[in-house]
Amino acid sequence: MAKLTTDSPVSRKIVHSFLDFLDSVEVAPGVDEEGLEVAKECLKESFKITSDSTRDYKLKPISLVNVFTSLDKTVPSFVETTRGVTINEPSSSSCPNLSDSQVSVNASKEPLFTGTCRDELFTQLFSALEKVRYFRSTPDGDDDPAQLEKATKIFHDAISEMEKSGCQTFDVKNLAEALKCQGNKAMQSQLYLEAIELYSFAIALSDHNAVFYCNRAAAYTQINRCSEAIKDCLKSIEIDPNYSKAYSRLGLAYYAQGKYADAIEKGFKKALQLDPHNESVKENIRVAEQKLREEQQRQRRSQNTSTGHNQEPEMGSQGVPSQFSMPLNPDLMSMFMNMAGNTFPLNHSRSNGGEGGGGGGG
Known part of the structure; x- marks a missing residue:
């Protein structure tokens, strides 16, 4: 320390x-009180x-x-x-x-x-x-x-x-x-x-507790502080590389930034590898892939418009969407809800390297 x-x-x-x-002790005889x-x-x-x-x-x-x-x-x-x-x-x-612990008391x-x-x-x-x-x-x-x-x-x-x-x-x-x-x-x-x-x-x-960082990441994402959320998710994964929920929340943070490819490849797919039967993660991948396709189509249309009419594309030269404003959009909120039917339960058991089900709190 x-x-x-x-x-x-x-x-x-x-x-x-x-x-x-x-101040509370009584001075013994012979002690220099001054x-x-x-x-x-x-x-x-x-x-x-x-x-x-x-x-x-x-x-x-x-x-x-x-x-x-x-x-x-x-x-x-x-x-x-x-x-x-x-x-x-x-x-x-x-x-x-x-x-519900096993405590027997006389x-x-x-x-x-x-x-x-x-x-x-x-x-x-x-x-x-x-x-x-x-x-x-x-x-x-x-x-x-x-x-x-x-x-x-x-x-x-x-x-x-x-x-x-x-x-x-x-x-x-x-x-x-x-x-x-x-x-x-x-x-x-x-x-x-x-x-x-x-x-x-x-x-x-x-x-050195992966769950603490992962839970804080979820809170950061909810208030659109996505950079902090990503940092916490990466720290959680560093502590416990098999913690599937950390990858799920990493995907959510990237998704909230509009980085759909990163959300899919760095987050959701890795979560699915660790938890192959997690239906909410599969749904998140489907939603993110749809958003990625829509973004790519908008980018192509924007580029074609810029080339044909010499106008600047509405979304910028890179076609990168702006960050979501609060509250989070319905797709992202749906992802949070999909991650667990009972969000942040108070009693839970740890699985897949973390605590709780797909998206509840650890």
Whole structure:
């Protein structure tokens, strides 16, 4: 992990929590209380912690006492820590929605959550966001309080999602999956910018997950940011070359750009090779081929008109169509619908190198 700087949000949150700890402890006899106050002031000055910047966080400092107490309570034996709770941990591709997971609990015992304590998990998320430069700075050099508040809300919403689903292990992996599931919900509600942000949070925590990139590509395509969608699809394919859905969504992104030949050859046909019985992909190829024929005919007519009457063709010398304006045209929307009857399901299994059916969310 890259070294943090003194002005990074994570560093300042750590110092903020440490200062809160120092304020809470009682000075033992013989300790230089004045020296302790000087040390606190030095920390505040070095990390630019002021009363105003502290209020801007709008967050309760992380309790270091709780963090270290939870670490001290860790017992090496997994069987002893579960106290009668048998947990089958989710697979690497499963969503932490454990409503139908195999969890047997002794009715006389309350389940014991395992994994990382919530405060530490919160810090890990902020550190990951800092690494991808999510946080902006205000003109006076402070962290953007609106972004800090938003990231905090997203974290707590994801934790609530994990709790409601019965997740027993709170760690980075399951947090990322919960963020992805929330992104899927946003896609269902057509909140595409929100979905992009949630998928981006998941990627910040786990940047080697093909499904996260592929789902974000679908959201990018919906708002006509096709270049970003193509980049995410290619990254997804780089991670998992056998993920048929990534090729399908790559085809959709090229189609949205009017690049029908690329949509067919680089996207849909490769998806069909991996999933030969996928009827929606076959239909997408048929629609794209029809569009390609129509485009070629328009280009020929335009060239003939230009040659015969010395006029410029309406679509330009290359005959390349302009990008679609929002909302997406009916053909492209039909493709999205064809990719799965149930768009972005919340519970699904992974197949063909990815999660879910032909076009739903992973």
